[in-house]
Amino acid sequence: MAQEGIPIIISAPSGAGKTTICQALAQRLPDLNFSVSHTTRKPRENEKEGVDYHFVSKETFLEMTNRNKFLEWAKIHDNYYGTGLKNIEDTLKKGKDLVLELDIQGVESLRALKYEGVYVFILPPSLEELEQRLTRRGTESGDQIQRRLEVGKNEIAQSHLYDYAVTNVNVDESVDTILAIIHAEKNRIRRYQPDCPEIRKILESGPA
Amino acid sequence: MAQEGIPIIISAPSGAGKTTICQALAQRLPDLNFSVSHTTRKPRENEKEGVDYHFVSKETFLEMTNRNKFLEWAKIHDNYYGTGLKNIEDTLKKGKDLVLELDIQGVESLRALKYEGVYVFILPPSLEELEQRLTRRGTESGDQIQRRLEVGKNEIAQSHLYDYAVTNVNVDESVDTILAIIHAEKNRIRRYQPDCPEIRKILESGPA
Numbered sequence: 001m002a003q004e005g006i007p008i009i010i011s012a013p014s015g016a017g018k019t020t021i022c023q024a025l026a027q028r029l030p031d032l033n034f035s036v037s038h039t040t041r042k043p044r045e046n047e048k049e050g051v052d053y054h055f056v057s058k059e060t061f062l063e064m065t066n067r068n069k070f071l072e073w074a075k076i077h078d079n080y081y082g083t084g085l086k087n088i089e090d091t092l093k094k095g096k097d098l099v100l101e102l103d104i105q106g107v108e109s110l111r112a113l114k115y116e117g118v119y120v121f122i123l124p125p126s127l128e129e130l131e132q133r134l135t136r137r138g139t140e141s142g143d144q145i146q147r148r149l150e151v152g153k154n155e156i157a158q159s160h161l162y163d164y165a166v167t168n169v170n171v172d173e174s175v176d177t178i179l180a181i182i183h184a185e186k187n188r189i190r191r192y193q194p195d196c197p198e199i200r201k202i203l204e205s206g207p208a
Numbered sequence: 209m210a211q212e213g214i215p216i217i218i219s220a221p222s223g224a225g226k227t228t229i230c231q232a233l234a235q236r237l238p239d240l241n242f243s244v245s246h247t248t249r250k251p252r253e254n255e256k257e258g259v260d261y262h263f264v265s266k267e268t269f270l271e272m273t274n275r276n277k278f279l280e281w282a283k284i285h286d287n288y289y290g291t292g293l294k295n296i297e298d299t300l301k302k303g304k305d306l307v308l309e310l311d312i313q314g315v316e317s318l319r320a321l322k323y324e325g326v327y328v329f330i331l332p333p334s335l336e337e338l339e340q341r342l343t344r345r346g347t348e349s350g351d352q353i354q355r356r357l358e359v360g361k362n363e364i365a366q367s368h369l370y371d372y373a374v375t376n377v378n379v380d381e382s383v384d385t386i387l388a389i390i391h392a393e394k395n396r397i398r399r400y401q402p403d404c405p406e407i408r409k410i411l412e413s414g415p416a
Contacts, residue, residue: 126404180391
């Protein structure tokens with residue numbers, strides 16, 4: 001049996017560069033799959049069904065929660081967001097790695113479930129830089145930016161929930177680090193399955 | 209304060225290619241330090257004092273054990289082997305990573321001490337290949353090779369003592385994997401210290 005794929009959970013404070021990093025990661029590792037979340041919120045301009053999100057009605061979403069179709073889900077403001085189980089399991093069983101972009105709330109849920117994965121937290125180089133990046137976006141007011149910064153600080157304080165931290169000074173270097181993490185984790189003793197059946201058998205049977 | 213260096217403990221069954229891998233690793237990462245063990249056995253041809261081993265008398269060795277100068281030591285056949293503490297600590301405190309090439313007995317001692325490090329086990333591609341590599345060396349009789357193979361199998365069965373396994377099909381690929389492991393481990397949340405003091409402070413203080 002081939003080694004199962006690894007779920008790679010990535011979070012970051014808003015403005016730390018998660019989206020850019022994930023896009024660069026997809027380019028550098030075309031085999032990598034990205035989980036597409038379900039949401040009940042309306043698509044923003046440029047957002048595509050099945051790419052950015054699966055956009056569903058509230059009724060569909062709640063029916064899915066009733067039928068345990070989500071690995072985790074949450075209500076944020078007035079909208080529901082969830083990570084569908086089926087796609088994840090299908091992908092991992094094929095031996096393909098899968099990136100899940102989640103917020104802290106999602107990570108807390110997965111940790112509570114003792115969900116086995118590699119948890120990566122992206123840090124900004126500094127709070128000043130984080131503020132500048134949020135300002136540069138130009139999509140929010142000063143108040144909203146200050147609120148995001150406060151939320152960001154609280155998220156950074158929760159980074160003990162993660163296995164790895166990556167400071168995003170430079171996107172290429174951050175992607176290098178995440179690729180190294182994925183490479184290393186494939187060789188973690190607890191999930192490592194050598195190709196040679198004889199050696200695999202000795203590994204699995206343990207000490208005589 | 210700079211992040212401390214990481215002790216990287218590498219073991220392998222005899223013939224799996226540990227020495228070749230470590231030599232290639234030293235070339236690829238010139239900043240990496242390698243611990244030089246103490247031994248009471250006589251130097252072999254080509255072995256250099258301070259490079260391959262610190263060759264010491266039995267009296268000196270035992271005096272060092274009495275003064276707790278070793279991280280771990282063992283008597284193998286009629287000779288003593290030990291890993292001196294001072295050099296290791298000095299190197300790590302400077303923020304430099306350090307490779308310790310140890311046998312399973314040494315790793316068991318370190319695990320018993322709960323010694324924090326990254327433990328890597330090198331696997332041969334197959335037992336057949338391991339036997340061929342031992343035979344190709346031409347230094348041992350068929351009986352000795354068979355004994356080494358048996359010891360090797362027992363060592364593979366102990367690989368749960370390690371954090372990572374690397375199958376040495378190709379030296380360059382094995383070195384790539386070890387470099388990825390070192391890179392990833394530098395970003396492990398429990399030892400990660402971001403450059404920005406403000407962010408480091410939030411990380412260290414944890415949730416409010």
